[in-house]
Amino acid sequence: MALEIRHLRAICAIAEAGSLSQAAAALGMSQPSLTSLLQRLERQIGAPLFVRSHTGVTPTPVGEQTLRRALTLLVEFDRFESDLLGALGDGPVRLGSSQMDCLPTFVERLDDALPGLDVTVHVEPSSSVLAQALARATLDIAVIAMSDDQEVPLAKHLGHRVLFSWLPVFVGIPARHRLAGGFEVDLADLADEAWIGPPGPEDGSLTSLRAATHRAGFTPRIRFECPNGGGRHLIAAGQAVQLVEPTAPELPGMVVRPLKGDPMRMRLVLAWRKERLTWDQAENVYRAVMTSYTRHAMASTPFRTWWERRRDSQSWDGLVDFFRAAGS
Template identity: 90%
Template sequence: MALEIRHLRAICAIAEAGSLSQAAAALGMSQPSLTSLLQRLERQIGTPLFVRSHTGVTPTPVGEQTLRRALVLLLEFDRFEADVLGTAGDGPVRLGSSQMDCLPTFIERLDEALPSIELTVHIEPSSSVLAQALAHATLDIAVIAMSDDQEVPLAKHLGHRVLFPWIPVFIGLPARHRLAGETEVDLADLADDAWIGPPGPEDGSLTSLRAATHRAGFTPKIRFECPNGGGRQLIAAGQAVQLVEPTAPELPGMVVKPLKGDPMRMRLVLAWRKERLTWDQTEHVYRAAMTSYTRHAMASTPFRSWWDRRRTTQAWDGLVGFFGEAVS
């Protein structure tokens, strides 16, 4: 079996995700197909590329070496492909984004980096809707937040890069909540609270919440639905709790707290239509998203405190490389 670009993409996707199921979803293929492809590659090479365990997969020394070379080759191939395809279509570039508190800064940085491009922005809480919009060319590029245990397949013709392999999900509490003074909140201690449901259709976030609370021994009492996000006035009024992005600001009457043990996590992915943006344009979007999110995270007292407690432990899973520079 001759090595192909798709094999290199598979190796990189598995290493990025740390999970065969999540890598398969990112590649738009089934997990059995990806497992079979990896096994054939390892037989051809004559040694394992990844070590499997109940917590996921990690590269072997040979896998690390293979991964480094694959990343270089794919970077050059993607740049070549983007330059050959060029940009297609007239009109503004249509950016989609999950709801992020750093969005105003992100857009400001994009306007500065790409002054010749007219940009329109669509905010969408559903990761599946964003992925489908890219696949059907109603969006050109998107920042997608995916629950860590959620499989959102991206169409094969799309380019994608992982912005952050994982970031925690925090909880928004009323300032007068009985747990508001805690450093971290145990999810199980919220069993009797009224909840604001995650925004968007039930394509991952609500499923992840129910799975996490099931592991904690309860079913969340979802009293409020806010399809377009928001709901923070309800929190400030003491009527509900809600999952929030870890960079969410603490508004009057509301506090933001990490969940003990990080029972819920998400990853941020940049995906785009290769025929619509050049490699250099995509790189500007990538850097603007990374810089905006990182600086907002480090300016957030709840996130910064969480980071300071975990940055020297294995629980950080290598994210120090993403946030360490921002605080050095």
């Protein structure tokens, strides 16, 4: 079997996801097909690339070496492909984004990231809608937030880079809530609360909430639906609680707290149309998002406190590398 670019992408996807099922979903193929492809690769190489366990897959030493070289090759190939195809046409660059509290800072940096270009920004709570808009060419580039245990497939012709492989999900609760005085909140202690449903429920965010609360021993009572982010006034009024992005600001009447044990996680991905933006342009946007998010995160008291408590923990999974510079 001749080695192909798709095989390198499969290796990288498996390592990134830590799971064959999630990697298969990201690649748009079935898990048995991906498993068969991996087995053929391992036979050709003559050594296992991943160790399988009930918790997922981790690279072997040979897998680590293969992964490093695959990533280097893919970066160069994607750069070549993007530069070959990328020729910005008439009209503004259409950027989509999940709801992020760092968005104003990010938008300010877009002029430097894409000099000389007009950029329009569309904020969309649904990651599926953003992915579909890219596939249909109604958006050119997007910052997409995904639940860690759910997969939003991206069209194969799109370029993409992971911004953050995982981030914790926090909770917004009323300032006068009995749990507001603590550093973190046990999800089980919110069993009797009225909840604001997460945005983009068709993406699996509601499924993720229900799965996490099921593990905590209850079913959430979803009383409010506020897809455009208007739920914080309900929280401040003492009428509801809501999952929030970890950098969400605290407002009068509302506090933001980590969930004990990080039972829910999210990740951020940048995706773009290769025929619309070159690799260097996508790289500039990538750096603008990373810089905006990290600086915004470290200016957030709840997030910074959470980070300081975990920066030396093995469970930190390398996230400290993203925030160390912003925190120093």
